[in-house]
Amino acid sequence: IVDRLIPEASVVTEVAETEPVAAALNDTSIAVLPFADLSPDKDQQYFTDGLSEELLNLLVRVxxxxxxxxxxxxxxxxxxxxxxxxxxxxxxxxxLEGSVRKDRDRIRITAQLIEAGTDSHLWSENFDRELVDIFAIQDEIANAIVRALAGELNVGGDKAVSVEAATDNLDAYEMYLAGRELYLSRIDLGESIRLLRAATELDPNFARAWEGLAAAEVIGDAWLAKDDIDHLALAEEAANRALVLNPDLSMPMAVLGLLAESIDKDIVASMELYEEAIKRDPKNTTAWLWKGILFDFAGFMDEAIEAFQQCLAIDPGYLNCKQIMAYLCVILLVELVGYAGFELLPPV
Known part of the structure; x- marks a missing residue:
């Protein structure tokens, strides 16, 4: 299986892709920047990144x-x-920006909401808590932000954001966050798999850990090809276990779709699984990407481009999708002008 999720680290640059500028001063839109790690040993970036992403995912619901x-x-x-x-x-x-200081069983989170046009603070608060229930802390912060947004922008109304505890085991959750960060960056996929599997062993009912493990294992087939481990079988096992624990998850369906395409060579079943993954989470960019690649493989280039466009509409910074989209555009140009004409085009 060709890895279809390019390492996130490759798009972490000083200046990201600039989108069309159309935001008004009171535009009902927000970006959650990665919180700074202020922990004594500066070794909690995975935890702060995880917290930032969790807050982002909560705000998406508003x-x-x-x-x-x-x-x-x-x-x-x-x-x-x-x-x-x-x-x-x-x-x-x-x-939304902030910082996290994690020291043993204590955590201090500082968060501030800034209006872009005036660079002024709309809301700022410190949260000093015992690190007992991280999900309760996330709930508290997210709802404080939602209240601030509701007051300033009239979004969200009186509807509170509800955070469901993914696991009661804090060690399992920290292993999940660390494993997920390694998976996204591809710094050490083997260690990512080890951490995610350890999280499932600490809490066998931790659905998101099984989900993360399925995603890591399915690309491990290509990234760890020399380790003589059947990563595809392990990916299928993890995906099915995740769906048993939480039948509504999207990513395990996408993993099963990739397996149906790669192992069973069943394009129809694969497409149905990608469609189901997108139905469960319309913002699952990985499912959109894999769906587009399948369309391209099957010879439906227009449908492939449409899927890639949808992927980029959700996440304009998805470098792998942009690269594949550019490649398809070159192919279309070659077909349009013919190979002879293409060779005569002036260099750029």
């Missing part, structure tokens, strides 16, 4: 609020640009 994708927002990690410039590039009216 009616009337547009949230910039993780890929686009996280490209500004350690950027020297100010909030107005970042917000202009991301085409958002507001930015």
């Amino acid at each position: 009616d009337g609020l547009r949230v910039a994708s993780r890929t686009s927002s996280f490209a500004y990690r350690d950027s020297t640009l100010g909030v107005p410039d970042i917000s202009k590039a991301l085409n958002v009216g507001h930015v």
Whole structure:
């Protein structure tokens, strides 16, 4: 299986892809920047990134609020640009930034909501808590932000954001976050798989850990091809276990779709599984990408381009999708002008 999720680290640059600038000062849109790790040993970046992403995913649920994708927002990690410039590039009216200091069983989270046009703080708060229930802390922060947004922008109404505890085991959750970050960056996929599997062993009912493990195992077939492990079988096992625990998950369906395409060579079944994954989560960019690649493989180029366009509409910073889209455009150009004409085109 060709790895179809390019490492996230490859798109973390000083300046991310600039989107069309159309954000008004009170635009109902927001970007969640990666929180800074202020822990004593500076070794909790995976935890702070996980918290930032969890908050982003919670804000996505707020009616009337547009949230910039993780890929686009996280490209500004350690950027020297100010909030107005970042917000202009991301085409958002507001930015959420903050920091996390984790020390043993205590955690201090600082979060602030900034209006991009004026670079002024709409809301800021510190949260000093015992690290007992991280999901309760996420719930508290997210709802404080939603209340601030509701007051300033009239979005979300009186509807509270509800955070469901993914696991009661904090060690399992931390292993999941660490494993997921390694999976996204591809720094050490073997270690990612080890951590995610360890999370499932600590809590066998941790559906999101099984989901993450399925995604890591399915690309491990290509990335770890020399380790003599049947990663595809392990991916299928993990995906099915995740769906038993939470039948509504999207990513395991996409993994099963990739397996149906790669192992069974069943294009119809694969497409049905991708469609189901997208139905469960219309913003699953991986499912859109894999669906587009399958369309291209089957010879439906127009449908492939449409899927890639949808992927990029959700996440403009998805580099792998942009690269494949560019490749297809070159193919279309060659077909349009013919190979002879293409060779005569002036260099650019």
